[in-house]
Amino acid sequence: MNNIPAVPTGVLCAVLVLMLGESAKGAVDVVRTYDENLVQTNRVDVSATSLTFSQMQASAAAAFDQGRGGVIDFDNGTFTNARTIDARFQGGGKSLRLTNARRDWQIGFLGSSSSSGAISGARVIFNGAPDPFPTPYFNDIVFGEVLDLVSNKILPERVTTFGMTVIDANFNGAGNNLSFNVHFSNNSSVVRNFTIPAAFNTNDTFFGWSAPAGHYITHIQFSATNNTASDDWAFITTPVPEPTLLPALVIATILGLGGMFKKFVV
Numbered sequence: 001m002n003n004i005p006a007v008p009t010g011v012l013c014a015v016l017v018l019m020l021g022e023s024a025k026g027a028v029d030v031v032r033t034y035d036e037n038l039v040q041t042n043r044v045d046v047s048a049t050s051l052t053f054s055q056m057q058a059s060a061a062a063a064f065d066q067g068r069g070g071v072i073d074f075d076n077g078t079f080t081n082a083r084t085i086d087a088r089f090q091g092g093g094k095s096l097r098l099t100n101a102r103r104d105w106q107i108g109f110l111g112s113s114s115s116s117g118a119i120s121g122a123r124v125i126f127n128g129a130p131d132p133f134p135t136p137y138f139n140d141i142v143f144g145e146v147l148d149l150v151s152n153k154i155l156p157e158r159v160t161t162f163g164m165t166v167i168d169a170n171f172n173g174a175g176n177n178l179s180f181n182v183h184f185s186n187n188s189s190v191v192r193n194f195t196i197p198a199a200f201n202t203n204d205t206f207f208g209w210s211a212p213a214g215h216y217i218t219h220i221q222f223s224a225t226n227n228t229a230s231d232d233w234a235f236i237t238t239p240v241p242e243p244t245l246l247p248a249l250v251i252a253t254i255l256g257l258g259g260m261f262k263k264f265v266v
Contacts, residue, residue: 026086030072031073031120034057036121040122045202046203049208059161068089068090068157069237071234074125074231082104087235092149098144102138103128103137106126107125107126117204117229119204125229127228133174134174136224137223138223141219143162157237158216160210160215160236163232165205165206165231166196166230168196168202168203168205169199169226176195179193180207183220184216186215188212
């Protein structure tokens with residue numbers, strides 16, 4: 001079975017885990033390929049959302065080429081701290097910050113075999129374990145602003161598409177009940193509940209979402225009832241209006257409508 005730690009988050013046993021302490025500083029570089037098949041022969045088996053793994057694979061590669069995102073495969077660099085990932089893209093010219101608002105993250109190895117469970121490289125991110133089983137526990141992935149690493153200025157673009165794969169496992173002799181709640185900038189949200197059955201390398205499951213047109217993803221909350229590891233977090237960014245321009249646009253619209261109204265009533 002996949003060697004996801006069968007212990008609560010923060011207690012490490014029988015697996016090499018790289019714990020990122022609060023004092024650790026670093027970044028990870030995104031890659032182009034979702035679910036590479038050279039290092040790891042294990043692959044995504046199931047797409048649990050309308051945005052499928054194959055669509056995400058193509059979109060992430062295109063976004064990487066355009067400097068608009070890519071794939072965090074957890075096989076290079078270090079986290080900024082135990083709850084923060086700074087993901088560099090566009091050849092190191094931009095950075096996206098992802099923060100877990102609920103718990104610490106850990107990265108580690110599922111095993112040395114090319115079919116050990118990860119879908120890219122050797123490492124995955126451990127998202128937690130129930131304490132006690134099967135008590136649900138929570139994660140909350142917050143998508144921050146995109147930073148220009150040359151000018152150190154915040155860029156007018158945000159994450160509009162995101163996808164991740166949850167690795168299957170046989171822990172506790174049970175499957176994993178997952179619930180995702182994806183929040184968007186227009187204050188709407190979508191919920192996806194899905195159960196990954198107890199399995200080994202046959203039910204690695206992809207989840208992915210795109211924001212409504214003109215909006216972006218603000219954060220993704222998810223709960224799980226069994227030990228959870230995930231791999232290949234892909235994101236795509238899209239330009240959004242400059243916040244400072246929005247009030248001016250609203251005022252101009254109101255004035256324009258007022259002028260039209262005056263024209264009709266005079």
